[in-house]
Amino acid sequence: MNLRNTIVYISLLLIGTTGAVLAQPSITSYKNGVAVCAYPDASKAGVEVLKKGGNAVDAAVAVQFALAVTHPQAGNIGGGGFMVYRSGKGEINTLDFREMAPAKATEKMYQDANGNIIPDLSLYTHKASGVPGSVDGLYEAHKKYGKLKWADLVQPAVDLALRGFTITKRLASDLNRAADEFTKLNPGKSYLIKQGGWQQGDILVQADLGRTLEQIRDRGRAGFYEGKTADLIIAEMQKGAGLFTRNDLKNYHSVWRKPITSNYKQYRVITMPPPSSGGIALVQLLHSVEKYPLRRWGFNADSTVRLIVEAERRVYADRSKYLGDPDFYKVPVDSLINPRYIDARMKNFSWDAATPSTAIQPGSFIGYESDQTTHYSIVDKDGNAVSITTTLNDTFGSHIFVAGAGFLLNNEMDDFSSKPGVPNMYGLIGGKANSIQPGKRMLSSMTPTIVEKNGKLFMVVGTPGGSTIITSVFQTILNVLEFNQTMQQAVSSKRFHHQWFPDDVQSEDGAFTEATKAKLQEKGYKLSRRGAIGRVDAILATPHGYEGGADPRGDDTTVGY
Incomplete structure (x- = not known):
C-alpha cells in the first residue's frame, strides 16, 4: 500500500512554541515491513521483494537499482555509498562502498602551475569521477546477508528501464533544468533529454541503461566491472581524458567496517x-x-x-x-x-x-x-534493518553519461581536499587527512x-x-x-x-x-x-x-x- 495515495493531509502543524513542519499525513504503521526512499516506484520494488519472502538486504538491492532508473539525480550504479545493518537478533555491521581515487590520481591534480584550483575540473569533467562502488557494495551485501536470487532482485529495475515509468512533476523539472548541461557535456548523446521538454506523466524509457542492468542481473559484479560494461566505461574515460582504467575497476572492492x-x-x-x-x-x-x-x-x-x-x-x-x-x-x-x-x-x-x-x-x-545523495531505510518482518545512503555527489553527478551504457558518472573527486584550506562545492574545508592519493576513498558526510x-x-x-x-x-x-x-x-x-x-x-x-x-x-x-x-x-x-x-x-x- 502506498502511503502517499492513502493518507489524508491536514493543515500546517505547529510543534511546541516555535517552528513548523510541512503538511502532515495521518499516522500509518505496517506490521510486516516497510521501505522509504526517494521515488515511489523504487519503494514499491523494495516492498514487493519483502512480500516474496526477501529480507531487508534483498529489498535494498531492488531499491538501489530501481533508484538508478527512477531517480537519476542521485540514484546510481556509477557512484557509491555506505550501509549500516542491524539484524533482527541485534547483529550490527557497516559496509563501505565509497568511490575510490584512480591509480593515476595525484594530490595536486586539480591545481594549476601556480597552485590555484582549476575551476570545474573536479566537478564537470571525466577527471572528476572516482571508481564507482555501488554495484560491488550491493553485491557484497547480498552475498553476506541476502536470501533471494540476485537476478530476481535486479529484474524490477530492468523492467523500469526497458518498459519505462511515469515521471513526476519534480523529476520532469529537474531533467529540464539539466538539459543544457547534458547537451554541452555529452556531444552525440541524448540520454534524459526530450525535445520540447519533459512533462509530468511522460513515460521515461532508458534502453541502454536497461541493457547494462541486464548485464549486472546476469553476471553480478562482473556485469559491471568486467566485460561489455567495463569496455564502455573505459572507452568513455579515454574519450574524455579520464583517469581510471580496467585495473581500477577490477581492483575495486567494498570494505566491511x-x-x-x-x-x-x-x-x-x-x-x-x-x-x-x-x-x-x-x-x-x-x-x-x-x-x-x-x-x-x-x-x-x-x-x-x-x-x-x-x-x-x-x-x-x-x-x-x-x-x-x-x-x-x-x-x-x-x-x-x-x-x-x-x-x-x-x-x-x-x-x-x-x-x-x-x-x-x-x-x-x-x-x-x-x-x-539519496537515502533509503528498510525494515523487514523479522526486524532486520538497513540504512543506506548512496551518492553521485552533485545532482546528476558530473552530468557525463557513459555512452552505450546509459548511466551517469559521479564527480566524487571533489569530496577530497583539492588544496588544504580551500572549500569544496559544499563549502567544506579539508586538510591533509583528506588529500588525494591513489586508491584512497574521499571523505563523506553521509x-x-x-x-x-x-x-x-x-x-x-x-x-x-x-x-x-x-x-x-x-x-x-x-x-x-x-x-x-x-x-x-x-x-x-x-x-x-x-x-x-x-x-x-x-x-x-x-x-x-x-x-x-x-x-x-x-x-x-x-x-x-x-x-x-x-x-x-x-x-x-x-x-x-x-x-x-x-x-x-x-x-x-x-x-x-
Whole structure:
C-alpha cells in the first residue's frame, strides 16, 4: 500500500512554541515491513521483494537499482555509498562502498602551475569521477546477508528501464533544468533529454541503461566491472581524458567496517565509521547537547538553536582536520568521541554571545601527531534493518553519461581536499587527512544510522544533502527523542544548519519565529535563508508496527504492508 495515495493531509502543524513542519499525513504503521526512499516506484520494488519472502538486504538491492532508473539525480550504479545493518537478533555491521581515487590520481591534480584550483575540473569533467562502488557494495551485501536470487532482485529495475515509468512533476523539472548541461557535456548523446521538454506523466524509457542492468542481473559484479560494461566505461574515460582504467575497476572492492556506536540517554546509536565523517560527528553532536534540557526549551526555541549551532560549529572544525580514509590516515576515533574531549570542546560556549567561528579551531589530543545523495531505510518482518545512503555527489553527478551504457558518472573527486584550506562545492574545508592519493576513498558526510532503545530496534534514519546531512540526521533524531514528534513530523519539521564556515545559521523558510530570529540576532548569530535542507527518509518502530517518515521536500514515499 502506498502511503502517499492513502493518507489524508491536514493543515500546517505547529510543534511546541516555535517552528513548523510541512503538511502532515495521518499516522500509518505496517506490521510486516516497510521501505522509504526517494521515488515511489523504487519503494514499491523494495516492498514487493519483502512480500516474496526477501529480507531487508534483498529489498535494498531492488531499491538501489530501481533508484538508478527512477531517480537519476542521485540514484546510481556509477557512484557509491555506505550501509549500516542491524539484524533482527541485534547483529550490527557497516559496509563501505565509497568511490575510490584512480591509480593515476595525484594530490595536486586539480591545481594549476601556480597552485590555484582549476575551476570545474573536479566537478564537470571525466577527471572528476572516482571508481564507482555501488554495484560491488550491493553485491557484497547480498552475498553476506541476502536470501533471494540476485537476478530476481535486479529484474524490477530492468523492467523500469526497458518498459519505462511515469515521471513526476519534480523529476520532469529537474531533467529540464539539466538539459543544457547534458547537451554541452555529452556531444552525440541524448540520454534524459526530450525535445520540447519533459512533462509530468511522460513515460521515461532508458534502453541502454536497461541493457547494462541486464548485464549486472546476469553476471553480478562482473556485469559491471568486467566485460561489455567495463569496455564502455573505459572507452568513455579515454574519450574524455579520464583517469581510471580496467585495473581500477577490477581492483575495486567494498570494505566491511566496525560500526561507530555510542549511547544517548537510554538509546544506543549505531552509525557509519570513516571514511564517513557522519558517524563521529553525530556522536559528538548528541553528546554535546545531552545534558541540556532540550525538551523543556522546546523545538527550534532560541536556546535550543543556540546550543545546537555551537555544537555544530565545533564538530565541523574537528571534521576539517581529523577525518579521512582510515586505510590511509590514522583517524583518532576514540579521542574524537570521548565524552571528556567533547565536554572540553563545549567549555568556551557562552550564553552571552555567539562564538565567532574564527575563534574555533580543531581540537587537540595528548599524544596525537581530517548535495547530492539519496537515502533509503528498510525494515523487514523479522526486524532486520538497513540504512543506506548512496551518492553521485552533485545532482546528476558530473552530468557525463557513459555512452552505450546509459548511466551517469559521479564527480566524487571533489569530496577530497583539492588544496588544504580551500572549500569544496559544499563549502567544506579539508586538510591533509583528506588529500588525494591513489586508491584512497574521499571523505563523506553521509550518515546512515540505526537507533536502538532498550536493546531493540527503534529508528532507521538517513538523508542526502551534502554538508547538511549530518545536521539533518541529528535534528531528526532529536525531534523524536526530545520533542516527542512522530516519525513523519520529525522528517517534515523545518531544519537549520551551521558548519563552522561560512559563519552563518542557514535555515529553511519558517524554521524560526520572528521572536526567535530577534533573540538569535541580538546575541550575534548571523542568519540566512536557504532552500530545502535534506530529504530524510526514516522508520520508527512503535508498538503498533513500523511507521515510515518520507520527506515531503521530494518525491519520497513510504510503502509497507
